[in-house]
Amino acid sequence: MFAQFGSAILASYYMMMITGDSAPISSWVLNTNIIIMILMILFSFFTIIYLMNLFIGILGNLIGNTNHRIAYLALKKEIIVEIELFCLLPFQRRKHNWFPETFFYPVNLDEIRKIVQQVNSTDWNKPSKPYISKTLLKILNIEKQETEEPKKEIEENQINEIKILILESQKEFEKTQNKKIEDLFLELKNLLNNNET
Incomplete structure (x- = not known):
């Protein structure tokens, strides 16, 4: 199999690139079966290219469906929390110019209504449930029906x-x-x- 330069290249191609198995080329001589060798190389080459394109397309669809911005912000939040907890000293954590108490940013009312309804519903799957003030509920004209009913029953x-x-x-x-x-x-x-x- 490694007696000639051409058979050595073909053997290394099959052993390194495809499967690592030398059985398809170990029992025949290159000089007598040149057409079969060329067809095998072409078939394996184009099959590999086709499968790679197929996998790249499937992977691209899967990656395209995820929201990169949200994942980036979640990761950034986790990193900042770890830095604040483990790397900063207490006097650094108390600096108001580094960590303001109030943040102001514009929010679409429809989006905030959806988030508030998710928080108020029973299927909230995050570890901590955020506090929603009564003022925000009045502004959004949302009644806390689901949380008021159990409170009434408890009372x-x-x-x-x-x-x-x-x-x-x-x-x-x-x-x-x-x-x-x-x-x-x-x-x-x-x-x-x-x-x-």
């Missing part, structure tokens, strides 16, 4: 529990008062009986 349950506790404490108080009154009444009777005798 009603708490009110019912408090009522039950109050009734129980009233009954206990009445029992103790009645017992004290009976005890006093018995003592009074005993005193009256003792005075008469």
Whole structure:
């Protein structure tokens, strides 16, 4: 197989580029089968080019569907958080010119409504749920229906529990008062009986 220059090139082409297997070319001589050798090289070359183009196209479609800007900003946020936590000293973290308390930026109302509805819904899958102020909800004319209903149920349950506790404490108080009154009444009777005798 490596006796001639041409067969050595063909063997290295097949072993390095295609599969690493020398079985297709190990048992025949190059000089007698030149046409088959040329056809094998052409077939493998064009098949590789076709498959590479196919994979590049599929990969391009997959990459094109992702939003690069959002992924970039998320990664940038994570890096900045790590820098703030691990690399800055406490006095550096307190500098207001480095880390302002309030950020102002323009936002489309439709986009912010969608985000607020996602946050208010039960299918929020991020680790921390952001706080949405009542002022923002009033500005957007969004009612917090999903979060108010459980709050009302919780408040009603708490009110019912408090009522039950109050009734129980009233009954206990009445029992103790009645017992004290009976005890006093018995003592009074005993005193009256003792005075008469």
